[in-house]
Amino acid sequence: MTDDRADEGAATERAAPCLLDVAGLTVAYGAVVAVRDVSLSVARGEIVAALGPNGAGKSTLLRAIAGAQKPQRGTVTFDGRPLHGLTPEAVVRRGVALVPEGRHVFPNLTVQENLAIGGIARSDRDEMQADAERWLERFPILGDRSGQLAGTLSGGEQQQLAIARALMSRPRMLLLDEPSLGLAPLFVDRIFELVAELRSDGVTVLLVEQNVHRALDVADRAYVLSVGSVVASGATDTLVEGELERSYLGIGEAG
Amino acid sequence: MSPSEFAQQLINALSLGSIYALLALGLSMVYGVLGMLNFAYGELVTIAGYAMLAATYAGAPFLVVALVGVLAAGIASVLMELIAFRPLRDASFVSLLFTSFAVAQLIQGAFRQAVSVRARGIPVPELFDEALQLGPVRISVLSIITAGIGAISLVALTSFMRRSRAGVAMRAASADFTTARLMGVRANRVISLAFLISGLLAGIAGVLWIARTTSVNPTTGFVPVIQAFIASVIGGLGNLRGAVLGGFFLGTLEVFLQALLPGSLLPYAQAAALLIVVAILYVRPQGLFGQRTAAI
Numbered sequence: 155m156t157d158d159r160a161d162e163g164a165a166t167e168r169a170a171p172c173l174l175d176v177a178g179l180t181v182a183y184g185a186v187v188a189v190r191d192v193s194l195s196v197a198r199g200e201i202v203a204a205l206g207p208n209g210a211g212k213s214t215l216l217r218a219i220a221g222a223q224k225p226q227r228g229t230v231t232f233d234g235r236p237l238h239g240l241t242p243e244a245v246v247r248r249g250v251a252l253v254p255e256g257r258h259v260f261p262n263l264t265v266q267e268n269l270a271i272g273g274i275a276r277s278d279r280d281e282m283q284a285d286a287e288r289w290l291e292r293f294p295i296l297g298d299r300s301g302q303l304a305g306t307l308s309g310g311e312q313q314q315l316a317i318a319r320a321l322m323s324r325p326r327m328l329l330l331d332e333p334s335l336g337l338a339p340l341f342v343d344r345i346f347e348l349v350a351e352l353r354s355d356g357v358t359v360l361l362v363e364q365n366v367h368r369a370l371d372v373a374d375r376a377y378v379l380s381v382g383s384v385v386a387s388g389a390t391d392t393l394v395e396g397e398l399e400r401s402y403l404g405i406g407e408a409g
Numbered sequence: 410m411s412p413s414e415f416a417q418q419l420i421n422a423l424s425l426g427s428i429y430a431l432l433a434l435g436l437s438m439v440y441g442v443l444g445m446l447n448f449a450y451g452e453l454v455t456i457a458g459y460a461m462l463a464a465t466y467a468g469a470p471f472l473v474v475a476l477v478g479v480l481a482a483g484i485a486s487v488l489m490e491l492i493a494f495r496p497l498r499d500a501s502f503v504s505l506l507f508t509s510f511a512v513a514q515l516i517q518g519a520f521r522q523a524v525s526v527r528a529r530g531i532p533v534p535e536l537f538d539e540a541l542q543l544g545p546v547r548i549s550v551l552s553i554i555t556a557g558i559g560a561i562s563l564v565a566l567t568s569f570m571r572r573s574r575a576g577v578a579m580r581a582a583s584a585d586f587t588t589a590r591l592m593g594v595r596a597n598r599v600i601s602l603a604f605l606i607s608g609l610l611a612g613i614a615g616v617l618w619i620a621r622t623t624s625v626n627p628t629t630g631f632v633p634v635i636q637a638f639i640a641s642v643i644g645g646l647g648n649l650r651g652a653v654l655g656g657f658f659l660g661t662l663e664v665f666l667q668a669l670l671p672g673s674l675l676p677y678a679q680a681a682a683l684l685i686v687v688a689i690l691y692v693r694p695q696g697l698f699g700q701r702t703a704a705i
Contacts, residue, residue, distance in 0.1 A: 323593060
């Protein structure tokens with residue numbers, strides 16, 4: 155395991171200050187270690203993918219960064235300040251928002267209310283309302299259903315809502331956990347278009363995906379995780395296919 | 410049962426039902442957000458009672474006495490969470506359940522030692538004993554006041570939960586606590602708020618309860634907490650709309666069984682009501698409106 159932050163192929167980004175820095179992170183559920191001594195970094199404005207088979211610890215990694223899971227060891231630094239040990243509600247106030255796996259929209263709240271909860275940490279109510287309206291325009295499907303309960307939306311609509319909700323906090327960094335999981339191809343296209351658009355909005359992205367090819371298309375760099383550890387990393391165009399395949403086919407799966 | 414008798418009993422049912430509805434709402438509110446059953450909830454009714462007693466001794470008029478009762482229960486509920494439940498935030502359901510039993514015993518014991526085991530009378534306005542004659546129908550003033558205050562409280566709570574930022578945050582937290590926190594909802598704040606509202610509801614119901622019984626003793630809260638529990642289970646625990654409907658259902662059941670059962674069976678009215686509740690839960694274990702989300 156290297157904790158050398160300068161990954162091969164990241165030469166162009168190296169000059170830019172590193173926004174997120176994860177060092178030696180270990181997370182366990184009881185006796186089951188889900189993430190083992192993982193180090194990674196994301197530069198400002200980058201889109202970085204974390205890939206790997208089921209049980210590789212990708213979701214746990216994102217949840218630990220977001221404060222929803224306490225790490226046993228290691229540090230998470232965002233914009234030069236430590237994030238580890240903070241509650242989820244404090245992490246989002248630092249500018250890091252998570253779109254959880256499985257969307258987790260609030261089914262008993264309307265689309266509008268879901269967006270309002272996304273912006274609950276903000277105090278600029280008028281601007282927030284304007285933001286919500288912008289998102290409803292950007293996702294016309296949601297705009298048509300703004301008064302509808304989120305539980306009545308389709309999976310793809312819920313995913314769009316989950317992303318818009320997280321962006322309502324105006325994060326500097328978005329953590330996306332399996333955004334394309336279980337979606338119809340049309341929605342998958344829409345989601346990846348949006349991820350690409352986030353770059354021009356100035357939002358840095360750490361993306362966890364099962365859909366390796368789509369993720370590699372959109373990301374600048376990728377880390378490959380297997381059984382809780384980083385087994386390969388690099389710029390997406392230089393990542394050797396063989397390394398990816400080995401990690402997917404390789405050794406058993408944990409938690 | 411004649412039509413006028415029916416109208417009379419209907420008002421009684423609405424009145425008792427609204428007390429049960431408020432009680433069940435308070436219990437469900439905390440369950441929805443925290444997933445915990447607070448068995449010390451009945452003690453909030455007792456605390457409202459003793460606060461009323463103290464205010465009465467201080468010579469306050471009844472309106473002030475009632476207000477003191479409501480506020481005391483609200484404050485006690487928030488303190489209860491801060492002192493007894495917050496240190497156990499991540500403990501199991503059973504640990505929290507037992508803790509709440511312990512808190513209930515502690516509060517009962519404190520009143521037994523500090524005041525008396527015996528009941529103390531709380532004088533209420535004479536108006537409460539009067540009845541209005543509307544044509545052939547005689548309706549007790551207290552029943553009208555109780556039903557009215559119940560209705561106002563329910564409307565106020567509904568609009569708070571729907572319109573205010575904090576109310577929407579509470580509904581989000583009761584649907585999915587972790588995700589609500591990830592979005593920035595402050596866990597401690599939303600839990601304190603749930604306990605505050607829960608306590609205020611227990612306080613309002615407590616004042617209405619004591620206006621009927623006109624006395625308080627260390628175990629005054631026992632029957633209310635049991636009824637609240639039954640009503641919220643009928644409605645589906647954690648479901649706010651269900652809690653209200655469960656409360657009115659239980660109140661109606663009790664009043665009409667009292668009115669309809671022949672004299673010799675009257676002592677069994679309570680048992681008969683519980684039997685019907687058991688039958689309902691046998692068919693629908695999740696309650697009549699059971700899901701684990703606050704649907705108000």
